[in-house]
Amino acid sequence: MAKIEVNADRCKGCLLCAEFCPKKIIKQSDVLNSKGYYPAMQTEPEKCVGCAACAKMCPDVAITVYR
Amino acid sequence: MQKVFEKPVSIDEKPFSYCAGCTHGIIHRLVAESIDELGIREKVIGVAPVGCSVFAYEFFNFDMCSAAHGRAPAVATGIKRARPENIVFTYQGDGDLAAIGTAEIVHAAARAEKITTIFVNNAIYGMTGGQMAPTTLVGQKTDTTPYGRKVENQGYPIKVAEMLSTLEGANYIERVTVISPAHVNKAKAAIKKAFQYQIEGKGFNLIEVLSTCPSCWGMSPIKAIEWLKANMIPHYPLGVYKDGAKTE
Numbered sequence: 001m002a003k004i005e006v007n008a009d010r011c012k013g014c015l016l017c018a019e020f021c022p023k024k025i026i027k028q029s030d031v032l033n034s035k036g037y038y039p040a041m042q043t044e045p046e047k048c049v050g051c052a053a054c055a056k057m058c059p060d061v062a063i064t065v066y067r
Numbered sequence: 068m069q070k071v072f073e074k075p076v077s078i079d080e081k082p083f084s085y086c087a088g089c090t091h092g093i094i095h096r097l098v099a100e101s102i103d104e105l106g107i108r109e110k111v112i113g114v115a116p117v118g119c120s121v122f123a124y125e126f127f128n129f130d131m132c133s134a135a136h137g138r139a140p141a142v143a144t145g146i147k148r149a150r151p152e153n154i155v156f157t158y159q160g161d162g163d164l165a166a167i168g169t170a171e172i173v174h175a176a177a178r179a180e181k182i183t184t185i186f187v188n189n190a191i192y193g194m195t196g197g198q199m200a201p202t203t204l205v206g207q208k209t210d211t212t213p214y215g216r217k218v219e220n221q222g223y224p225i226k227v228a229e230m231l232s233t234l235e236g237a238n239y240i241e242r243v244t245v246i247s248p249a250h251v252n253k254a255k256a257a258i259k260k261a262f263q264y265q266i267e268g269k270g271f272n273l274i275e276v277l278s279t280c281p282s283c284w285g286m287s288p289i290k291a292i293e294w295l296k297a298n299m300i301p302h303y304p305l306g307v308y309k310d311g312a313k314t315e
Contacts, residue, residue: 001068009082010082012087014087019289035082050071052248055072056072056093056248056252057248058093059083059085059087059089059092060082060083061083061096063072064074065070066068066069066071067068067069067071
């Protein structure tokens with residue numbers, strides 16, 4: 001069991017997290033955040049292995065990883 | 068489930084002002100994590116440069132001050148000599164460190180100042196809108212080299228890590244990048260080591276980090292990472308350039 005939490009108000013939707021997610025389970029949300037960016041969101045949390053590759057590549061320190 | 072990765076204490080709550088996908092934020096986090104892990108947050112004094120990271124003092128949760136353009140190593144020298152018990156570092160871009168601040172960084176290294184410098188090289192002037200920097204690659208298009216940098220007009224890019232490693236006063240010089248999780252892990256180890264050396268009273272320490280500038284390069288964040296890998300790493304090879312100062 002693992003999951004990530006994206007702090008939607010820090011995220012700028014650059015999607016480096018999605019690019020480096022080995023399970024390809026991060027997508028862009030279709031809901032704007034307070035700054036007008038479409039933030040990243042996790043889909044299919046049951047596939048998450050908690051490797052933290054997304055969090056390591058996040059330039060906005062917006063991702064918290066649980067495992 | 069337990070938290071296995073979260074925002075370090077040394078990063079403040081304020082969101083970064085960098086463009087989407089700019090790797091400055093990753094480098095900020097690595098500096099903050101290193102400081103937290105070494106338990107020196109209460110002893111650290113950072114010196115912010117002029118450039119995109121001019122507001123670094125807003126994002127780090129420890130003492131910082133600002134220096135005039137390029138003068139961060141001179142200010143850091145003063146702080147470290149007045150307060151040798153503190154851990155002092157500068158965080159500088161290539162427009163700051165390799166252009167207007169070349170004299171300061173060269174002489175800080177030559178004097179073997181016991182400070183740490185994080186040098187972010189993105190081969191362009193980011194904050195001012197994408198002009199040619201001393202580190203711009205030959206052939207690279209910028210606002211002021213619209214047909215690409217030409218050797219006959221603008222000469223060659225400066226390789227800061229190689230240049231400083233020739234100085235006897237330099238203790239630890241390494242070039243890293245942050246274009247994949249594996250590279251991020253290596254960069255973290257290098258930055259932490261550069262702080263560890265200062266704790267042991269050794270200097271001068273500099274980590275050059277190859278970084279992307281998606282906005283001024285005119286690329287998506289992912290294309291920028293691919294461009295860095297294909298163009299910057301061949302010209303700026305990664306690795307340790309110096310480890311251990313000359314001792315008499």
